[in-house]
Amino acid sequence: MYELIIIGGGPAGMTAAVYAARKQLNTLLISSDIGGQGLTTWLIENYMGYQFIGGHELMQKFEEQVKQFPTTVKLEVGKTVERLSKTDGGFEIRTHNGETYQARAVILATGKSPRKLNVPGENELLGRGVTYCAICDGPIFADLKVAIIGGGNSGVEAANDMVKIAEHVYLISLTALTADRILIDKLENAGNLTVFTEHEVLEIKGESRVEGVKIRDLNSKQEKTLAVDGVFVEIGLIPNSDLAAELVAPNRLGEVQVDCGNETGVPGLFGAGDVTSVPGKQIVIAAGEGAKAALQAHHYLQRLRD
Amino acid sequence: MVREVKLYTSPTCPYCKMAKKFLDDNGVKYQEFNIAEDKAAREEMKNKCSSLAVPTICFDDQVLVGFDEAKLKEKLGL
Numbered sequence: 001m002y003e004l005i006i007i008g009g010g011p012a013g014m015t016a017a018v019y020a021a022r023k024q025l026n027t028l029l030i031s032s033d034i035g036g037q038g039l040t041t042w043l044i045e046n047y048m049g050y051q052f053i054g055g056h057e058l059m060q061k062f063e064e065q066v067k068q069f070p071t072t073v074k075l076e077v078g079k080t081v082e083r084l085s086k087t088d089g090g091f092e093i094r095t096h097n098g099e100t101y102q103a104r105a106v107i108l109a110t111g112k113s114p115r116k117l118n119v120p121g122e123n124e125l126l127g128r129g130v131t132y133c134a135i136c137d138g139p140i141f142a143d144l145k146v147a148i149i150g151g152g153n154s155g156v157e158a159a160n161d162m163v164k165i166a167e168h169v170y171l172i173s174l175t176a177l178t179a180d181r182i183l184i185d186k187l188e189n190a191g192n193l194t195v196f197t198e199h200e201v202l203e204i205k206g207e208s209r210v211e212g213v214k215i216r217d218l219n220s221k222q223e224k225t226l227a228v229d230g231v232f233v234e235i236g237l238i239p240n241s242d243l244a245a246e247l248v249a250p251n252r253l254g255e256v257q258v259d260c261g262n263e264t265g266v267p268g269l270f271g272a273g274d275v276t277s278v279p280g281k282q283i284v285i286a287a288g289e290g291a292k293a294a295l296q297a298h299h300y301l302q303r304l305r306d
Numbered sequence: 307m308v309r310e311v312k313l314y315t316s317p318t319c320p321y322c323k324m325a326k327k328f329l330d331d332n333g334v335k336y337q338e339f340n341i342a343e344d345k346a347a348r349e350e351m352k353n354k355c356s357s358l359a360v361p362t363i364c365f366d367d368q369v370l371v372g373f374d375e376a377k378l379k380e381k382l383g384l
Binding site: 033035039040042055056077078079127128129131133135136137138139140141142208209210229230 | 316317318319320321322323324341342345348351352356357358359360371372373374375376379
């Protein structure tokens with residue numbers, strides 16, 4: 001049995017691991033990947049100590065730091081935790097391949113994932129024209145037609161990138177564009193862009209790959225199908241709080257509610273980073289919260305011993 | 307066993323970097339194609355591998371889309 005299990009290998013989880021190691025807590029960090037959302041930012045310009053640094057590079061530095069403590073922190077990467085439950089002596093987690101691990105305390109640092117449209121065709125055509133990573137897959141659609149769903153910063157940023165290389169870009173938003181003015185202004189002179197505001201997506205069409213997207217005008221209720229080869233879904237993120245749902249009810253945003261000491265209300269269960277109710281979804285904040293959560297977990301474990 | 311591993315990447319894709327690091331760390335030899343620059347490779351990935359996402363890793367008759375460490379290990383027999 002571990003003293004502490006940290007679920008999640010992003011900035012919050014890795015920072016928690018370093019703090020736990022420095023407190024000599026016998027710790028398991030378990031995660032499907034190392035870096036989490038830190039990897040999805042191409043360039044970071046607001047992590048203190050670096051004027052700018054690549055997300056991937058910063059996460060590698062985090063990983064190296066965690067690996068300084070091989071005897072206290074065990075890493076299990078490539079494993080998805082599917083269940084978290086309470087036991088007499090603490091908690092048990094179960095992974096996708098049926099393995100179980102036990103600990104006296106748990107830090108949930110599971111971050112957020114891209115929000116889905118939840119329309120027909122979306123899951124079926126994932127990787128076959130539907131993408132949630134515009135910076136990854138954008139270049140594949142050079143000289144093709146794409147629809148970008150979402151009028152926030154990430155959608156409009158993707159549109160800015162794609163108008164340079166795609167044959168035509170459709171930008172589709174449920175509301176008026178909500179991105180920063182500076183990003184919207186950059187799109188002004190694009191001759192290969194059509195913007196549909198106050199439109200919803202009804203369906204992504206295609207057999208073996210994306211062939212079109214069906215949209216509906218929220219006001220006139222008129223429907224139309226745009227012929228496209230790619231659909232970029234950029235409609236924000238949702239907290240990965242399902243795992244905790246058995247033990248703590250999420251707040252109205254779907255986040256794990258924590259107090260200023262990262263406590264969830266369940267003794268021994270702590271939360272850190274973007275999955276929690278702490279405002280400000282930033283790497284520097286997630287890292288700080290991870291540190292706090294590990295220190296609180298240490299206090300908790302000490303009290304158990306006393 | 308020597309096999310031909312092809313890795314299709316884009317320069318701004320973090321998961322591609324993870325895939326490269328994984329292959330390097332495990333001593334797997336591969337050929338990398340930057341689909342942002344190399345149009346022929348882009349078409350090959352789309353048509354031969356039926357993939358519209360990076361990283362795409364092709365070897366034998368396998369096509370793995372995205373970076374999934376567990377799956378890669380299993381399919382490469384590492």
